[in-house]
Amino acid sequence: MTATTVRPPVIEPGPEPDPSSHIPKRESRRKTEQPPRRKITWNLIKAQRALLVMAVPLVLYQILFKYVPAYGWAMAFQNFRPGRGSIWNQEWVGFYNFVNLFTGLNGERFARVVVNTLGQSILTLIVGTLGAIILALLLNEIKNLPFKRVLQNITYMPHFLSWVVVASLAAVALSLPSSGGFINQLLLDLHIVDEPVLFLTQPNYFWGIVAGTNLWKELGWNTILYLAAITAISPALYEAAEVDGAGRYRKMWSITLPGIMPTIVVLLIINSGWILSTNFELPYFLGNGVVAERAETIDVFVLRYGYQLGNYSLAVVAGIFKTVVAIILVGSANMAAKRLNQETLV
Amino acid sequence: MTTLTADSTTPRPDAPRRRRKRWTLEQTIFTTLNTSFLVLLAVVMLYPLLNTLAISFNDGSDAVRGGIGIWPRVFSLKNYDVVLHMGSIYQAFFMSVLKTVVVVATNLFFTSMLAYALSRSEFVFRKPITIIFVLTMYFDAGLIPNYLLIKDLGMLNTFQAYWVPVIISAFNLILLRTYIKSIPEEIIESARIDGAGEFRTWWQIVMPLCKPTLAVVGLFVAVGSWNSWLDTLLYNSGEQWLTTLQYELQKLLSSSMNAGLDSAQTGGAAAAAAGGGQVTTPVALRSAIVMVAAVPILFVYPFLQKHFVSGIMIGSVKG
Structure with missing residues (x-):
């Protein structure tokens, strides 16, 4: 009971002269209570020992599991052989692995891997963003609320399926009709193609397959923030546009779309920071040897070529490359979002 | 709400009424298209799972013939029997x-x-x-x-x-x-x-x-x-x-x-x-x-x- 009543700041109709000043007043009171800089004294730490007991072990835990593994980066400068024992008994080779990965035969392969990662991510990002915006606009036009809710729940559902399941579904959907490939069946029934298409053996289709499968899984989920942004648009704007004779499309184009533009821009910027970190499972499961030239991404390279074939050192170099680029991209994306004066989404 | 009484007496609300009528037609078309599209989308979201569900309850050798929709053709619990x-x-x-x-x-x-x-x-x-x-x-x-x-x-x-x-x-x-x-x-x-x-x-x-x-x-x-x-x-x-x-x-x-x-x-x-x-x-x-x-x-x-x-x-x- 109380859980529901305390959540919004309750404005009590009490003796206060102006009830609306209640919230800002409390905020400012809290601020004045806490001066921005406080000297950390032993007394203060002692007084807060309970909070410290809560936090410090978990901070140490986080450092151990998230930062300490960086000692493994030493492998990038070694010729790591698991047989030699721990990381301290290895042969040091300087920048040999970096040269090895970025030049020569490996260099060609790695360049292709980076291009694949970027291509799949960018295509996924563009298709996903456009799809989510269009779906949010269309859902917003549905005035029958129960129907709208059913549609939303159906489109959110694939987000909760695992990538393994989704990859299995995609593998079936894209196979031959005899293996249950209903996409081929549909294309044949509609006489769009005469022969079934072997989608998963055509390198040129692979990026599209990744983007399409991502779209299927995340389309509904990605509309949530856009739908929320749409509800924040003032109804007065729509009323004013109606008085001026604006139709449905005009209102969509001139009010709704500009209204969610800040959200679109922020999400695009933030997501572009993750461009090297996405796309692992689909290329891993669907990318067979025939389409490897278009399928292999950095993460797949690290797992297949590094972990499973024992080329640890090269895989660590590739991983370092990915992390460093990702940090640069995320950092600049956050800065760009701040420059645009938007709140940064975590 | 009150236009019913107003438009019969004064000619002025005529123009808005005509406009509203056209708007209603446009709205009907749009709503129909939009609803059909979204229903189609819901089908696209659900179909792969329902199809897999149907195949999982279908006899394996029959499934090879293809063409199973969202309902098993030759019902069989064999697949689950084997899996379990x-x-x-x-x-x-x-x-x-x-x-x-x-x-x-x-x-x-x-x-x-x-x-x-x-x-x-x-x-x-x-x-x-x-x-x-x-x-x-x-x-x-x-x-x-x-x-x-x-x-x-x-x-x-x-x-x-x-x-x-x-x-x-x-x-x-x-x-x-x-x-x-x-x-x-x-x-x-x-x-x-x-x-x-x-x-x-x-x-x-x-x-x-x-x-x-x-x-x-x-x-x-x-x-x-x-x-x-x-x-x-x-x-x-x-x-x-x-x-x-x-x-x-x-x-x-x-x-x-x-x-x-x-x-x-x-x-x-x-x-x-x-x-x-x-x-x-x-x-x-x-x-x-x-x-x-x-x-x-x-x-x-x-x-x-x-x-x-x-x-x-x-x-x-x-x-």
């Missing part, structure tokens, strides 16, 4: 459930405790600790260094490798902290005055108030844990009893993707006889395992879906 008699699937199901329960419990406990500490504005190390955690959303040492750490800690092929590395996620931490901050300070102050310490305030005052958000975070964590397979592959693939459902499914998927391309070209006719009168095929078997792996999520989903939109919204506002 694979010892590994039972074990994997049990391990997936156990792992998910332990991960959700430990993750909610530790994340909410730290979120409470970080929500206290008087806490001196609030800022640096928050930064340490937020940075881990961006910094990743990489797959092999993480593997090496687990190995050096002696956690390879142990149950601990499933839950110990994931007791806190930075994103959920920020989400919960933001929510706890929104709890009126007066409630926490009154708990203090009544003599409650920090642990008691967190456990008995703040936690009950966070139930809706905890439900959302718990859902995200549970889905993430249930759906993960890489941890099994990297850390625990050496022990059969530690196998999980998603891992078994991905093994099946990988092998059929690698070996199945030739058989796909010859029509997938390589039907593996599995004893008894009826046969089952790799595709039919995989369909059954997909359903076993997906159904628990789809079963929990309706109960929690009303919460998660609010959860996303809390997470999107940086505190």
Whole structure:
């Protein structure tokens, strides 16, 4: 009971002269209570020992599991052989692995891997963003609320399926009709193609397959923030546009779309920071040897070529490359979002 | 509402009425198109799962003929019979459930405790600790260094490798902290005055108030844990009893993707006889395992879906 009543700041109709000043007043009171800089004294730490007991072990835990593994980066400068024992008994080779990965035969392969990662991510990002915006606009036009809710729940559902399941579904959907490939069946029934298409053996289709499968899984989920942004648009704007004779499309184009533009821009910027970190499972499961030239991404390279074939050192170099680029991209994306004066989404 | 009386007497409202009529026609067309499109989209979202469900209940050798829609043509429980008699699937199901329960419990406990500490504005190390955690959303040492750490800690092929590395996620931490901050300070102050310490305030005052958000975070964590397979592959693939459902499914998927391309070209006719009168095929078997792996999520989903939109919204506002 109380859980529901305390959540919004309750404005009590009490003796206060102006009830609306209640919230800002409390905020400012809290601020004045806490001066921005406080000297950390032993007394203060002692007084807060309970909070410290809560936090410090978990901070140490986080450092151990998230930062300490960086000692493994030493492998990038070694010729790591698991047989030699721990990381301290290895042969040091300087920048040999970096040269090895970025030049020569490996260099060609790695360049292709980076291009694949970027291509799949960018295509996924563009298709996903456009799809989510269009779906949010269309859902917003549905005035029958129960129907709208059913549609939303159906489109959110694939987000909760695992990538393994989704990859299995995609593998079936894209196979031959005899293996249950209903996409081929549909294309044949509609006489769009005469022969079934072997989608998963055509390198040129692979990026599209990744983007399409991502779209299927995340389309509904990605509309949530856009739908929320749409509800924040003032109804007065729509009323004013109606008085001026604006139709449905005009209102969509001139009010709704500009209204969610800040959200679109922020999400695009933030997501572009993750461009090297996405796309692992689909290329891993669907990318067979025939389409490897278009399928292999950095993460797949690290797992297949590094972990499973024992080329640890090269895989660590590739991983370092990915992390460093990702940090640069995320950092600049956050800065760009701040420059645009938007709140940064975590 | 009152135009009925107005337009019969004065000519002025005529123009708006005509316009409104045209608008209504346009609206009808648009609504029809829009509704049909969205219904079609819903079908596209549901069809792959319903199709797999139908194939999983269909006789394997019959399924090879193709053309099964959303209803089995030759009904058979053979696929499930075979799947449920694979010892590994039972074990994997049990391990997936156990792992998910332990991960959700430990993750909610530790994340909410730290979120409470970080929500206290008087806490001196609030800022640096928050930064340490937020940075881990961006910094990743990489797959092999993480593997090496687990190995050096002696956690390879142990149950601990499933839950110990994931007791806190930075994103959920920020989400919960933001929510706890929104709890009126007066409630926490009154708990203090009544003599409650920090642990008691967190456990008995703040936690009950966070139930809706905890439900959302718990859902995200549970889905993430249930759906993960890489941890099994990297850390625990050496022990059969530690196998999980998603891992078994991905093994099946990988092998059929690698070996199945030739058989796909010859029509997938390589039907593996599995004893008894009826046969089952790799595709039919995989369909059954997909359903076993997906159904628990789809079963929990309706109960929690009303919460998660609010959860996303809390997470999107940086505190």
